[in-house]
Amino acid sequence: MIRVQREDFDPAEETMALVADDHGIGGVVTFTGLVRDIADIGGDEDARINGMTLEHYPGMTETMLARIEAEALERWPLSTSLIIHRYGDLAPGDRIVFVLTASAHRQAAYEANMFLVDWLKTKAPFWKREDAETGAHWVKARDSDDEAAARWSASPPKAAE
């Protein structure tokens, strides 16, 4: 499942809602992304931010997230999965993104979760604009994110049975 929303979410509630009734699940991995209070700009690492605005491309966002999730479900034996991505105005400490993967065994849940986060960071059409003490700026894409995503392209890892 995917959700793109302005509203906050509760990681514990989301997790219980998905896994409580499925006793075939042996492990659930959740990733929660938070807004840092340090600006994401090279050379001036100490600039604090007051907040950020997350813009996205309605329509394409949902399409891309659904496709990324479908890819994970194809590659790993998952019992369930969930991607929530927020947009709009956020403050330091706020939750931005939630990725849940559950499987009978831990390896599939861990790997699929990293795959989903790596892919959504490089393929989902979101843009962060930080409101820093030093002024507002659009966050630049990181090469390290591209490299993290690229490692999943070469050979799809097989999860242990």
Place this chain on the structure above:
Amino acid sequence: MSEMKVLYFAWLRNKTGTGSETIHPPAEISSLGGLVDWLKTRSPGHAEALADLSMVSFAVNQEYAEVEDPVKPGDEIALFPPVTGG
């Protein structure tokens, strides 16, 4: 007359001064790269936003696209910087 919709996101929206515009490019424009060259002539802001295409990603009808890909009347074209979500 060929009509297309162009969307701009993040700093491309700031520089062009618009988030969305309906355009009527010359009929001979058939590739995304050709369209982008034509968009540069619309205003100084457009020219500045599209000066360095290594900083710009493209989508045609909500699918990632490259400059050599075709465009046609009725398409929804989006121009935006590399994504920074997650």
